[in-house]
Amino acid sequence: GAVVSQHPSRVICxxxxxxxxxxxxxxxxxxxxxxxxxxxKQSLMLMATSNEGSKATxxxxxxxxxxxxxxxxxxLSTLTVTSAHxxxxxxYICSATDWGVNEQFFGPGTRLTVx
Amino acid sequence: AQTVTQSQPEMSVxxxxxxxxxxxxxxxxxxxxxxxxxxxxxxxxxxxxRQEAYKQQNATENRFSVNFQKAAKSFSLxxxxxxxxxxAMYFCAYVTNFGNEKLTFGTGTRLTIIP
Numbered sequence: 001g002a003v004v005s006q007h008p009s010r011v012i013c014x015x016x017x018x019x020x021x022x023x024x025x026x027x028x029x030x031x032x033x034x035x036x037x038x039x040x041k042q043s044l045m046l047m048a049t050s051n052e053g054s055k056a057t058x059x060x061x062x063x064x065x066x067x068x069x070x071x072x073x074x075x076l077s078t079l080t081v082t083s084a085h086x087x088x089x090x091x092y093i094c095s096a097t098d099w100g101v102n103e104q105f106f107g108p109g110t111r112l113t114v115x
Numbered sequence: 116a117q118t119v120t121q122s123q124p125e126m127s128v129x130x131x132x133x134x135x136x137x138x139x140x141x142x143x144x145x146x147x148x149x150x151x152x153x154x155x156x157x158x159x160x161x162x163x164x165r166q167e168a169y170k171q172q173n174a175t176e177n178r179f180s181v182n183f184q185k186a187a188k189s190f191s192l193x194x195x196x197x198x199x200x201x202x203a204m205y206f207c208a209y210v211t212n213f214g215n216e217k218l219t220f221g222t223g224t225r226l227t228i229i230p
Binding site: 046093 | 148150152157158159160162165206210212215217218220221222223225
């Protein structure tokens with residue numbers, strides 16, 4: 001089946017540093033990838049949609065200069081949290097899909113802790 | 116805009132019994148997909164079942180089945196013979212059938228299985 005990986009699974013960083021999270025589709029081409037943020041006991045909140053080779057579309061209220069998304073290939077998207085602060089601590093999940101599939105395949109998530 | 120509502124924040128069921136989780140949605144589209152996702156403590160999103168809106172027959176996957184009422188915009192999930200491994204957050208989700216559109220999630224229902 002369709003497998004999506006995320007790396008790292010957990011990351012701890014100091015306030016003010018930048019952190020990069022990778023999302024890879026292992027056995028299919030992901031023309032579109034989605035990045036979500038999930039707070040404890042809450043639903044997934046879509047941050048942005050990225051299509052391969054084009055700029056990401058950010059949801060209202062998400063700072064595009066803070067959460068940099070790159071989708072340079074059909075199998076890899078990256079989310080970079082720039083100048084991270086404690087309030088950025090959260091669980092970040094990516095998902096991937098291809099044209100006409102009408103289903104998203106989720107990565108296992110990345111827990112970010114900013115000290 | 117499409118919305119998905121899960122009115123039961125928490126549900127519990129005795130092991131081996133049957134439980135039904137509710138979901139309603141609002142859309143002006145006629146062609147779309149509905150999903151139930153399970154998120155266990157590992158936080159990996161797992162697809163439980165999907166339903167295409169154009170299909171009248173309710174989807175089933177082993178112990179999981181849905182009651183899809185298109186006119187009422189209702190999409191409930193029935194879990195039969197509940198098992199301890201079914202304990203998780205369950206999210207109802209909707210997507211239009213226009214390509215790589217974003218999922219709209221409900222707020223989730225936490226299901227507890229009582230041994």
